[in-house]
Amino acid sequence: MPGLTTAQREQFDRDGYLVVEGVLDPREDLQPVLDEYNRVLSGIASSLLDEGAIASTYDHLPFTERLTAICQESGRNFPSHFDISLPQRGVTYDSPMHHGPAVFNLLTNPKLLATIESIIGPEIYSNPVQHIRMKLPERAVAKGSYNGLVTAVDWHQDNGVILPEADEATILTVWLPLTDSTVENGCLRVIPGSQRAGLADHCPSDRGVRIPPASIDLDKATPLPIRAGGFLMMHQRTVHSSLENVTDDEVRISLDLRYQPVGQPTGRPTFPGFVARSASRPESVLRDGETWDELWLAARQRLAQDEDPAYNRWRSDAPACA
Numbered sequence: 001m002p003g004l005t006t007a008q009r010e011q012f013d014r015d016g017y018l019v020v021e022g023v024l025d026p027r028e029d030l031q032p033v034l035d036e037y038n039r040v041l042s043g044i045a046s047s048l049l050d051e052g053a054i055a056s057t058y059d060h061l062p063f064t065e066r067l068t069a070i071c072q073e074s075g076r077n078f079p080s081h082f083d084i085s086l087p088q089r090g091v092t093y094d095s096p097m098h099h100g101p102a103v104f105n106l107l108t109n110p111k112l113l114a115t116i117e118s119i120i121g122p123e124i125y126s127n128p129v130q131h132i133r134m135k136l137p138e139r140a141v142a143k144g145s146y147n148g149l150v151t152a153v154d155w156h157q158d159n160g161v162i163l164p165e166a167d168e169a170t171i172l173t174v175w176l177p178l179t180d181s182t183v184e185n186g187c188l189r190v191i192p193g194s195q196r197a198g199l200a201d202h203c204p205s206d207r208g209v210r211i212p213p214a215s216i217d218l219d220k221a222t223p224l225p226i227r228a229g230g231f232l233m234m235h236q237r238t239v240h241s242s243l244e245n246v247t248d249d250e251v252r253i254s255l256d257l258r259y260q261p262v263g264q265p266t267g268r269p270t271f272p273g274f275v276a277r278s279a280s281r282p283e284s285v286l287r288d289g290e291t292w293d294e295l296w297l298a299a300r301q302r303l304a305q306d307e308d309p310a311y312n313r314w315r316s317d318a319p320a321c322a
Contacts, residue, residue, distance in 0.1 A: 003118035012119065016195035016238035021230035023111050030178050030228055034253070036102040037082055037132075038063040041070065044081055048074050064179065064251040071140040079149030084130045084255075085271065086296070088311045091303040098132075099296050104289030107257065112174070112231075113277045116259050119172050119233060122279035127171055127258030128271035129162060135186045135245045135252040146207050152186060154210035155241040157194075158234070158258070160202040161209060162267025164313055167199065169264035173238075174257040176231040181224075185252040186245035188232060189223045191216065195235035202314045203321035209314050211239060212321065270309050272299050 004012070004020070012018040024030060045057035045066075053074045058066045071077050080087065081096040084103065106112070107126055116124060136150045158173050159166075181187040202209040216239070223243065224232055234240065245252055259276065260266070262284075266273055272295035274286040286292060303309075315321070 003114050009118060012233060012235075015190075015192040016235040017190050017192070017224075017240075018233045019224055019226055019230060020115060020233065021227060023115055023231065024109065024176075024229045026228045029106060029109055029111070032102040033106055033255075034063050034178055036100045037098075037253075038066070040082055040098055040100075041067060041078075044078050045070055048076075064253070065249070067134065067251055068137060068140045068249065071136060071142070075142055077136065077140075077142045077147060077150045079132075079134065079147055082132045082134065083149060084132055085128065086300060086303065089308045091300060091308070093301065093304045095300055095304070097296060097300070099289070099293040101289040103132075103255075104292050106176075106255070108276050108287075112176075115233070116172060116174065117277065120170055120259060120261050122277065123262040124275070124277040125260050125262045125264070125266075126273050126276045127260050127266045127268075128273040129158075129258050129266065129268050131256040133252075133254050133256055135242070135254075137245055137248055137250065139248065148208055152244045153242045154205070154207055155213065155216050155239055156202060156208075156210050157200060157237045157239055159199050159236040160211075160314070161311070163265075163269075163311060165265040165269070166267030169236075169260055169267070171236040171258050171260045171264075171267070173234040173236065174231055174255075174259060175234065176255040176257060177226050177228055178253040178255065179251065180228050181226045181252055181254060182250075183223050183225055183243060184245075185247050185250040186243045187223055187225045187252070188240055188242050189221045190234070191220050191239040192222055194220075194239035195237040197237075199237055200239065201318060201320035203318070204312065204314055204316045209312065215320075268311060270299065270303060272296060 048054045058069045200211045275284045
């Protein structure tokens with residue numbers, strides 16, 4: 001299965017990112033994930049209907065329209081119910097998360113892994129710092145609290161949201177849209193070449209952590225619209241953010257994935273990753289989505305009964321945050 005060309009690899013090394021188009025088939029590779037999410041939404045809708053929060057389950061609508069209608073009528077959002085990961089703090093025994101077979105099949109898709117192999121080699125580990133982002137139109141965003149899984153994300157580096165133990169690891173971000181990502185519905189934007197400057201200071205805020213806006217050269221900001229079937233690969237220190245969804249009726253859905261060479265620290269050791277591909281030890285590859293789900297269930301149980309671990313290295317009283 002072909003990987004990247006020499007020219008594509010050179011562009012990635014130079015700019016810190018690369019968009020590859022048409023690797024995945026939207027119908028065969030992506031639609032099963034959307035179908036799986038629609039089944040998750042059916043469970044949410046049934047509960048809301050029972051409590052009188054909505055008047056219909058809207059099961060006659062396509063998934064994105066249905067999600068928008070349910071969120072708008074209920075005044076709530078449900079990002080954690082679809083998310084691949086757990087929250088960094090406050091994990092409970094029933095914290096919602098989703099690790100279904102369709103998601104697992106996409107994370108381990110051979111066409112996806114063949115492209116990733118061109119960057120990090122044949123020993124590929126699925127890093128557990130991964131998310132589903134369903135960026136809603138403003139009318140469907142719940143008021144009063146920020147959540148980067150459904151709204152825009154500030155300028156940051158992915159290296160900045162993990163522990164220092166992984167600063168020297170090679171962690172490749174794969175940002176994969178399940179629906180077309182456009183400037184209007186909130187695609188990503190990057191600062192080309194910013195990975196060469198090293199890890200920037202990040203500041204805690206009510207929107208997570210971010211690089212101070214004054215440090216960003218917005219003249220270099222490059223939006224990256226991507227059609228479903230393609231994806232963006234980024235260096236862990238490439239500075240990036242997302243635009244607002246200014247449409248009235250579109251939901252931008254994307255997977256925010258990480259991969260790295262087997263054996264390197266992940267930067268979030270309490271969360272479970274897995275070997276996705278290995279030329280030297282093929283028997284170590286996880287091929288069972290149920291086992292992946294069980295790993296996360298065990299992690300949730302463990303984190304719910306222990307103290308919250310610390311994942312954030314940044315302090316609000318640092319000079320850069322003054």
